[in-house]
Each structure stands twice: as structure tokens, then as C-alpha cells.
Amino acid sequence: MVESLAPLVKAEDMAKKYGDFIALHPLNVEVHAGEFFGVFGPNGAGKSTFIKLLTGQLRPSKGRIEVLGVDAVADPQKVKANIGIVPESESPPSFLTPVEFLEFVAKLRTVENLHEQVKHWIEWFGLEEKRDTMCKDLSKGQRQKVMLAAAFIHKPKLLFLDEPFANLDPIYQRKCRHWLLEHVKNGGTIFLCSHVLEMAERMCNRMAIINNGKVLAAGTVKGLKKSKDETLEDVFIRLVGHSIKDVERLSDQGAKDKDIEEE
Amino acid sequence: MSGVSVVSRDWDEVIDVESMNTQSLGTSAHDQQLHEPLRGWEAFSTTFRVMFKEEGRKSLEFAKKRQMVLFPLLLTLVTAITTIGLQFLVGDSSAQVADIESKTFTWQELRFALHLPLLMFSLGMGTFAFMGHDAIVHRAGTKNYLLAAPALQPLPNSVAHFAYFVKDLSFYVMLILSPVVAGMAVGIGLESLAGISTPLEWSSLPWTWLAMIITLAQGLAIAFFASALWMRGRPFTIFGPLLVVALGVGIGLGKFDIGSMLWGLGVQSSQNIFGAVLALLASLAVGLFSSALIIDDFDVSVVERAELFTPIYNRLGFLGKGEVRLIVAKEFVDLIRSGSIKKMTVSYSIPLLVLLGMAWLVDFAEAPIPINLLSYAPFLGFFGFNFYSWLTILDTPEFMNGLPLRVPQLIRAKVVVYFLATSWISLIFIVLMA
Numbered sequence: 001m002v003e004s005l006a007p008l009v010k011a012e013d014m015a016k017k018y019g020d021f022i023a024l025h026p027l028n029v030e031v032h033a034g035e036f037f038g039v040f041g042p043n044g045a046g047k048s049t050f051i052k053l054l055t056g057q058l059r060p061s062k063g064r065i066e067v068l069g070v071d072a073v074a075d076p077q078k079v080k081a082n083i084g085i086v087p088e089s090e091s092p093p094s095f096l097t098p099v100e101f102l103e104f105v106a107k108l109r110t111v112e113n114l115h116e117q118v119k120h121w122i123e124w125f126g127l128e129e130k131r132d133t134m135c136k137d138l139s140k141g142q143r144q145k146v147m148l149a150a151a152f153i154h155k156p157k158l159l160f161l162d163e164p165f166a167n168l169d170p171i172y173q174r175k176c177r178h179w180l181l182e183h184v185k186n187g188g189t190i191f192l193c194s195h196v197l198e199m200a201e202r203m204c205n206r207m208a209i210i211n212n213g214k215v216l217a218a219g220t221v222k223g224l225k226k227s228k229d230e231t232l233e234d235v236f237i238r239l240v241g242h243s244i245k246d247v248e249r250l251s252d253q254g255a256k257d258k259d260i261e262e263e
Numbered sequence: 264m265s266g267v268s269v270v271s272r273d274w275d276e277v278i279d280v281e282s283m284n285t286q287s288l289g290t291s292a293h294d295q296q297l298h299e300p301l302r303g304w305e306a307f308s309t310t311f312r313v314m315f316k317e318e319g320r321k322s323l324e325f326a327k328k329r330q331m332v333l334f335p336l337l338l339t340l341v342t343a344i345t346t347i348g349l350q351f352l353v354g355d356s357s358a359q360v361a362d363i364e365s366k367t368f369t370w371q372e373l374r375f376a377l378h379l380p381l382l383m384f385s386l387g388m389g390t391f392a393f394m395g396h397d398a399i400v401h402r403a404g405t406k407n408y409l410l411a412a413p414a415l416q417p418l419p420n421s422v423a424h425f426a427y428f429v430k431d432l433s434f435y436v437m438l439i440l441s442p443v444v445a446g447m448a449v450g451i452g453l454e455s456l457a458g459i460s461t462p463l464e465w466s467s468l469p470w471t472w473l474a475m476i477i478t479l480a481q482g483l484a485i486a487f488f489a490s491a492l493w494m495r496g497r498p499f500t501i502f503g504p505l506l507v508v509a510l511g512v513g514i515g516l517g518k519f520d521i522g523s524m525l526w527g528l529g530v531q532s533s534q535n536i537f538g539a540v541l542a543l544l545a546s547l548a549v550g551l552f553s554s555a556l557i558i559d560d561f562d563v564s565v566v567e568r569a570e571l572f573t574p575i576y577n578r579l580g581f582l583g584k585g586e587v588r589l590i591v592a593k594e595f596v597d598l599i600r601s602g603s604i605k606k607m608t609v610s611y612s613i614p615l616l617v618l619l620g621m622a623w624l625v626d627f628a629e630a631p632i633p634i635n636l637l638s639y640a641p642f643l644g645f646f647g648f649n650f651y652s653w654l655t656i657l658d659t660p661e662f663m664n665g666l667p668l669r670v671p672q673l674i675r676a677k678v679v680v681y682f683l684a685t686s687w688i689s690l691i692f693i694v695l696m697a
Binding site: 006007008009011012013017018025026028029030031033035037052057058059062063064065066067068069076078080081082085087089091092093094095096100104105107108109110134135157206215 | 266269271272273287288289290291292293295298299301310316321324402405408412415416559560561562
């Protein structure tokens with residue numbers, strides 16, 4: 001892990017409100033180099049808002065944000081130029097081919113050896129046969145691969161990933177997971193948002209659990225568990241407000257309903 | 264130091280003070296050399312080239328390859344025939360005889376008839392700020408466009424919008440204006456080949472082409488400017504429509520000469536190259552200024568609303584109990600929630616109000632109206648076209664694939680919505696006219 005005094009990412013009282021709806025309560029965050037940090041929470045917890053604020057995609061309602069020494073509110077383009085972002089549900093432009101989109105992104109990001117890099121990532125993601133197919137005609141998984149390639153192509157040290165493996169097949173999930181872990185080993189830093197707890201176990205060295213726009217707990221994956229026997233799923237259910245018994249009761253009720261239907 | 268710290272506080276614990284503190288929060292890029300994002304010409308040219316390609320593909324999908332080739336050819340053919348027939352249209356042709364002289368047009372009237380519809384067309388097609396907003400809002404949907412790229416890439420929203428403006432201008436010049444001028448050339452060419460007479464001369468073609476480009480650029484720039492101001496909210500959303508109505512009344516009263524407002528017409532009449540360059544640069548400058556008004560705002564607001572579907576459905580009892588009633592109710596919810604109903608009502612009402620003002624001026628004020636009322640047909644036509652376009656692009660229809668619905672039902676529902684949404688405006692208009 002890279003040791004350094006100054007954090008790569010820092011936000012003070014960063015918050016977001018849409019009308020009367022508080023998407024993210026004021027939050028102080030610091031992420032240092034060499035971290036694989038994951039933010040986990042149920043659907044609609046505020047994970048994507050968290051990542052969009054840090055990456056200059058959204059303006060905060062309150063607070064200040066700084067990434068790599070750049071004010072993310074005043075100069076979001078400079079922040080975007082120096083990080084990699086994989087959004088949760090965005091697709092590449094429908095009427096461009098994967099090669100054209102990657103060339104466009106690489107030009108905007110002044111990537112050296114542009115054509116070699118594009119070729120490399122097209123091959124890496126196994127998109128050779130689809131290189132000249134318009135993105136609208138790709139499968140969801142293939143579109144996600146193009147988005148991942150667009151985030152990696154300029155080799156950013158700092159990556160923000162929002163549900164990065166959604167729609168990816170297990171082979172490419174594994175390939176990407178290994179690449180990301182290598183990236184962190186080599187001094188890279190990753191900020192990840194997901195609701196898939198398995199990713200925390202396998203990849204993150206630190207994590208936070210968020211619900212209703214508030215961080216409920218943060219720490220190492222081991223540190224969040226109360227006992228040896230407690231699973232991360234137990235921790236999650238405990239923190240987001242449901243007791244294990246509640247969940248079991250709901251499951252039992254579901255099973256009973258099924259039995260009645262079958263009878 | 265290493266690690267992560269993350270702590271939440273309650274909303275009210277933090278006082279909302281507009282921070283003037285410009286002191287750094289102390290983050291660092293460490294050994295990473297920071298890149299400057301592309302700006303200015305480089306960002307524009309990179310975006311423009313890809314957008315041009317994207318536009319070609321979009322048009323191909325919309326019209327298919329054969330129609331894409333046939334459309335300019337058809338334009339060329341129609342213009343060639345019109346060019347041959349010009350001798351019967353213009354007053355100074357040797358082909359005409361004394362008794363029909365009063366029924367022909369002057370060259371100036373014909374030029375006016377060329378530029379006014381072109382301006383109306385470009386006004387209808389240039390609302391780029393609305394298009395950009397829609398692209399950003401829908402970027403997580405089934406279709407994503409380069410206009411939404413600034414949300415994720417290091418590209419200013421203003422540059423993307425300006426590139427879109429120049430791309431649209433270039434595309435229309437290529438697909439519409441150039442085939443029209445080519446048709447004129449064919450018409451003149453037939454004079455020497457087939458002995459058909461036309462009063463149009465070779466020397467006027469470059470000027471016609473240039474003048475049409477200027478009118479097109481002017482209309483796109485004005486519409487872009489208006490939409491950019493509209494997106495900034497009040498007071499522009501109130502004063503903008505009022506200004507348009509005042510302008511229409513002013514033209515009707517003869518306070519403004521619409522001919523002098525058509526820069527392209529002026530250039531074609533005067534054949535002044537300095538004026539042409541100036542007019543083109545002015546249009547581009549308005550486009551550039553409009554793009555500077557576009558802010559980097561990628562917020563997609565999260566708003567909770569009271570249920571609308573059932574109340575609307577209940578009011579549509581006259582449509583029976585079939586699927587069409589369900590689709591119409593859903594379409595009305597879309598219209599209201601997307602805010603399109605306001606935009607559409609304004610864009611449908613303004614030409615009608617101008618027309619009403621003109622009728623009033625003719626009947627009661629006995630004002631000399633410089634424009635033939637028929638000139639408003641394309642005006643209304645293009646706004647009506649926009650209206651219908653808005654109506655049909657509100658929501659992606661893909662989700663209906665899994666529902667037990669048929670395409671004719673969907674089309675019927677769209678027509679019903681169009682009728683219900685516009686008929687009351689037309690009715691008020693007719694009553695006022697009466």
C-alpha cells in the first residue's frame with residue numbers, strides 16, 4: 001500500500017438535496033492512496049449520488065469537494081480528465097462503434113499511442129468481433145465492457161466504479177476483478193459503489209455501509225463484523241434497520257404463501 | 264497516513280453558508296502528473312467530427328440508406344423543375360404575356376418566399392439547449408448521444424452544444440441546401456442541352472447558396488439562443504414568449520421590416536461579400552454566445568408526485584374501457600410530468616397569436632400587412648411538426664414490447680392525445696377570430 005500524508009479525495013460536509021428530498025446528508029470523507037474502498041447499501045441509499053458528487057457529475061447542495069488537489073465544484077472537467085469513471089447505468093453513445101467511442105474518449109483525454117491503446121482494450125475485453133458494430137446493437141454486457149474500457153484507457157490512478165460488474169459474465173467479472181486488484185497493488189486507488197456484498201469480501205480493504213443518505217458504519221471488512229460467525233450480509237441487515245429475525249420472518253411468510261398457492 | 268475516513272452528519276447540523284473559502288482541502292495527486300482537459304478549438308474539432316458521423320448514422324436509421332440518397336436527389340429534381348418553370352413565375356420573364364403579368368412574382372418576392380420558410384424551418388430545428396437537456400436526462404436510457412458526453416468526459420457542456428450547432432448547420436447545408444442549388448444548376452444546364460429557357464443565371468447560384476446558408480445559420484442561432492435562455496428559467500421563460508408576440512405585432516404594424524431581419528435575403532439582394540461574411544460570423548457568434556449560456560448541470564431531479572394516472576384515466580370515460588384509454592392516460596401523465604405540455608402549448612399558441620394579431624390588424628386597424636397570410640402555413644406547419652415530435656419522443660416505447668398491445672392501438676392513442684391536447688387551443692383561436 002502506498003503511504004502518503006495527503007489524501008487523494010477529500011470532501012467536507014458534502015451533501016445533496018433534490019427539492020425536499022435529502023439524497024445525501026452532510027458527509028466528511030477522506031480517501032488515501034492505495035485504498036480499495038467500497039460503499040455498500042440497499043437500492044436508493046445514496047451510493048450513486050455519493051460517487052457522482054465526488055466525480056464532478058453533480059454539484060453539491062452544501063460542502064466542498066477536492067480530488068487530486070483539484071476543486072471538483074469549480075473545475076469538474078479537470079477532475080474528470082484525471083480519473084476514470086464507470087457509471088451505474090449509462091451506455092456508450094448509441095450510434096458510435098466501440099472503436100469510435102474509445103478513440104473519441106482517448107482524444108479528449110490526450111492518450112498517447114491512441115490506436116494501440118484502443119486496440120489493446122478492445123482485445124482485452126474480447127470485443128474484436130464487435131469493434132465495428134454500433135453500440136446500440138451490442139448486448140448490455142458488451143456495452144458495459146465498452147464503458148469499462150473507456151474508464152481504463154487513459155490509465156488513471158484513481159478509479160470511481162458504480163456497480164462496475166453489472167451485466168458482465170463471470171469470466172469478465174473475474175478478469176476485471178484481478179485487474180483492479182493488481183491496479184491497487186501497483187499504487188492505484190479505487191472507490192467502488194455496489195449492493196453486491198460479495199465484492200466487499202473479495203476486493204475491498206475498507207468499506208462503508210450507507211442507507212437513506214447517511215453512512216451507518218465504516219471500517220475494515222473484518223472490523224465491521226461483531227463476531228467471527230457474523231457474515232457481511234448479517235452486518236448489512238443489522239445496520240440497515242432490519243433484524244435477522246425480521247428477514248427470516250419475511251422469508252418464512254414467502255414460503256408459506258408459496259405452499260398455499262401450490263395446495 | 265493511509266486509509267479512509269467517512270462520517271455522516273444530520274442535514275441541520277451543517278449550516279448552509281456559501282463558502283468563500285478557497286483554501287485547498289489538502290488533497291494531492293502524489294506522483295500522478297495531472298492532465299489538462301481539452302478546451303477551445305481542439306475540444307470542438309474532436310467533438311464535431313464524431314458528432315457529424317453520429318448524425319449520419321442517426322439519419323440512416325431514421326430514413327434508411329435508399330431514402331437518404333433519394334431525398335437530396337428528389338430535392339435536386341424538384342428544384343430543377345421549379346427552375347425551368349421560373350420563366351412563368353417571375354414578372355420580368357420574356358416568356359410571359361401582358362395579361363398574366365399581374366399574376367406573376369417579382370424576383371424579390373420569390374427570394375422572400377425562399378428565405379422565410381427556411382428561417383421558420385431552422386427556428387424549429389435549432390432548440391439545441393432543450394435537446395441537450397433531454398440527452399442528459401435520458402443518458403441512462405436505451406439511447407445515448409454524444410451531446411450527453413460532458414456528464415462523464417472532460418468536455419465542457421458549452422463546447423458539446425456549440426459542436427452540435429455547427430454539426431447541424433453543416434448537415435443541413437449538405438443534405439438540403441446543396442441539393443437545392445444543384446437542382447438550380449441542372450435547370451440552367453438544360454437551357455444549353457435541351458433548349459429550355461430559364462431566367463436564372465449561373466452567376467446567381469453561389470450567392471443563392473451562400474444566402475440560404477446565412478438564413479439557415481441565423482434561424483438555428485436564434486432558436487438556440489432562445490432555448491438557452493429558456494433553460495435558465497425565470498424571467499426569460501416569461502419575457503421570451505412576450506417578446507416573440509410583440510415582434511409579430513410589430514411586424515404586422517409595419518414597425519419592423521421582416522425583409523431586413525432576414526440576413527440571407529439582404530445578402531442575396533445586395534450580393535455584398537463583406538455583408539455575407541459579417542452575417543455568417545454574426546450567426547456563429549450568436550451560436551457561440553448561446554452555447555456559453557449552457558451550464559455544466561447534469562442534475563436529474565428526484566421529485567415525488569401525487570398519483571395522476573388514475574384521475575386522468577377516470578376522466579377519459581368517453582374512450583371506452585379498452586387499451587387505447589389506458590395508453591392515452593399514460594401519455595397525458597408523460598406530457599404533464601415532463602413539462603412538455605407547457606413547451607408545446609407555448610410553441611403552438613405563439614404562431615396562432617401572431618396570426619390572430621395580423622387578422623386583427625387587417626380587419627380593424629387596416630394596417631398594410633407586408634406578409635401574405637399564406638406565409639404562415641410553413642410557420643404553423645413546422646411548429647405543428649415540432650409539437651408532434653415532442654409528443655412522440657416523450658418516453659421510450661420499448662417497455663410496451665412485453666405488454667399485450669398492438670402498434671395500431673399505440674398510433675390511435677397518439678392521435679387521440681394530439682387531438683385532445685391541441686383542439687382546445689384551435690377552438691379558442693377560432694372563437695377569438697370570430
